[in-house]
Amino acid sequence: MRGRALAAAGRVGSGGPGRWRGDFAMRASRLHLPTLRDPPKDGDTVSHQLLVRGGYIRRVAAGIYSFLPLGVRVVERVKAIVREEMNRAGALEVFLPAVVPAELWQESGRWEKYGPELLRLKDRKNAEFCLGPTHEEVVVDLARKDVRSYRQLPLNFYQIQTKFRDEMRPRAGLMRGREFVMKDAYSFDATVAGAHASYRTMYDAYVRTFERMGLAFRPVEADTGAIGGSMSHEFQVLADSGEDALVACGACTYAANVEKCPSPAPARASLPGDAGPSAIVATPGAKTIDMVCAALGCTPRQMIKAVLYEADGQPVAAFVRGDREANEVKVKAHLGAGLVALADAAWFAKATGLPPGYVGPVAADGSGALGGNGGLGHGGGVRCVADAEVMALTTAVCGANEKQAHRQGVVPVRDCSGLTVADIRMAVPGDPCPQCGAALRGFRGIEVGHVFYLGQKYSQAMNATFVAEDGTEKPFEMGCYGIGVTRIVSAAIEQNHDERGICWPVGLAPYPVVVLPLAIDGPQAATAEAIEAALEARGIDVVRDDRDERPGVKFNDADLVGYPLHIVCGRKAQDGVVEVKIRRTGERFETPVAGLVDRVAAALAAARAGGPLHAAALQ
RNA sequence: CGGGGCGUAGCGCAGCCUGGUAGCGCACCAGACUGGGGGUCUGGGGGUCGCAGGUUCAAAUCCUGUCGCCCCGACCA
Helix, strand or coil, X not given: CHHHHHHHHCCCCCCCCCCCCCCCCCEHHHCCCCCCCCCCCCCCCHHHHHHHHCCCEEEEECCEEEECHHHHHHHHHHHHHHHHHHHHCCCEECCCCCEEEHHHHHHHCHXXXXXXXXXXXXXXXXXXXXXXXXXXXXXXXXXXXXXXXHHHCCEEEEEEEEEECCCCCCECHHHECCEXXXXXXXXXXXXHHXXXXXXXXXXXXXXXXXXXXXXXXXXXXXXXXXXXXXXXXEEEEECCCCCEEEEEECCCCCEEECCCCCCCCCCCCCCCCCCCCCEEEECCCCCCHHHHHHHHCCCHHHEEEEEEEEECCEEEEEEEECCCCECHHHHHHHHCCCCEEECCHHHHHHHHCCCCCCCCCCCCCCCCCCCCCCCECHHHCEEEEEECCHHHCCCEEEECCCCCXXXXXXXXXXXXXXXXXXXXXXXXXCCECCCCCCEEEEEEEEEEXXXXXXXXXXXXXXXXXXXXXXXXXXXXXEEEEEEEHHHHHHHHHHHCEECCEECCCCCCCCCCEEEEECCCCHHHHHHHHHHHHHHHHCCCCEEECCCCCCHHHHHHHHHHHCCCEEEEECHHHHHCEEEEEECCCCCEEEEECCXXXXXXXXXXXXXXXXXXXXXXXXX
8 A cells, every 4th residue: 555655656755753654544535534523421631522522532441442543643653753762762672562471470579569450361271461551570571581791781671562550440531541552661780870871861862752742841850659769750741630740940940749849847846935735625517627727716827637547557647737738658758658548537546546537646635745655546556747847836726636626725846745757748839949949839740751760679579680790690770761652642632722622743743734625626626636745745744635525614623633734725726825724823824835845844844843833934 | 449420323412300102413324505614405314212120001211230431539650
């Protein structure tokens, strides 16, 4: 097919990687482009609705989608850019199995640890397998089989694969599906310094990758999570609809996930000489911070909020100021616990004898300081941790550890002693930048990439070693690096759409140009065909909307599908003049057909690096 | 996994409360007109009413169970 079309056009194809050329799909009537006028019922995320309405994807099951021809093209655009940048960075493409034998996961210990997100299967012999949600095990196995010496290092293997994670709740279309396409890379180095260099190389490659895609993004410092390790950055596409809360400094380059961003420790309040003892007051029915404030005439800032956790099966009470949010990641890090989750209220009550909703850092008998061993609950068995801000309060209101009651006039530095103090709150916009002190600004983001320094976690567990320069056997120093290919498709739309439809960045558009003949015969159609052929000959992917539809239908479909550049062949086509519209800006102007293809080629080439299409270059 | 909601034509929905010939808009097919932002008219085709039981002379409608899906939350290398 390809060869035939190229021959017919009498030229040699020169499409870059990831491009198809020369098939017959560029006529809209042959493109299978089932656009929908009404938004689908399945989900209300903008990008998902536009992908379905624009004829890119169809839902098959929860979190599982089919890609239509146009959808495939966008995915391939993403893959092509990712491949080029990975290859440029010296990574080597491999292709690992989607179905992975259980033994490998048992070896790393994750068969037990990973939980129900890991979709497990059995074959006909009853042997166990899983659908790979990530591929550390497989790639470590690959490396340990063939890499014996430091002389073979460093190595970086990557693949573009369909992953499966049996998410508890798939949502938002491609953004958080169960089946999704991901690029994952794994670096192997002989030394920590080498691993850091590999990390840096990947980081830089990611910056280039997302720039070329025309996305507004920010690399942010991220939590290293269960995996441990010391270095991790997320690449976040900035979008109000994003799931992740970020803070970034306006003055320097610092940016972080709010979970990761350290908060400053304010000075402890000094003990006021004239403070009276705290007292318990009845606050019937006051379940929320706001209700307590209304009842007692205080502000959330003056309150101490208890957040109850279950950490490795043990009850933990975390105290933060009433206007703050507890940061589970920091709590977990502080406790050094393996599993931390918000506690079930009934479980907590049963385990501690304390009334959830009325828990405070001062023992129920009101005698003042807590006992040595944490103090709270029967037997004093509840571990307590307070945010540093709590100890900076001069007086405060907190739960009384009695039902329907709070304690007023609490002086934390005096009354709270059986607890540890740490930074456990969520960072918020306005906090000082940990690097330069300027005020942080808040953003929301969609995580499209993640780079991670792993160290020896997997190589050690799986006994993947090489012989080092000094003759000793050492585990590989590793890093892993993911890019959510299909998620990018969604994220790009979240960031690039308007009320009419998608506004693809040139680098990601399924076709950068659409030609719209407003009549299906006569000079308008002839001009459109000529422009299509000329663009095609220049290696530019183009759709010609040859359908016998009214102009309004074609305009609306073109806007919905989101071709970056529209060439309209209307009445003036017979005089050699067409109209060009830039989808994103809505700019429109008439321009002579003569030389148009050159101008289009130049404008697209300029925009392909990630920049905008400029009207001036097209006129 | 907790809370809420929805399953009726390809898509979006009404009908259900109060049981009695399964409907509307868009899309689709044929024809005519029309032709710069989802146009008009005429005539058509298309439905196991999610599934399984039950009640009833009769069930889309009432009852029980079950499956699927969406939203909020919890969770997320």
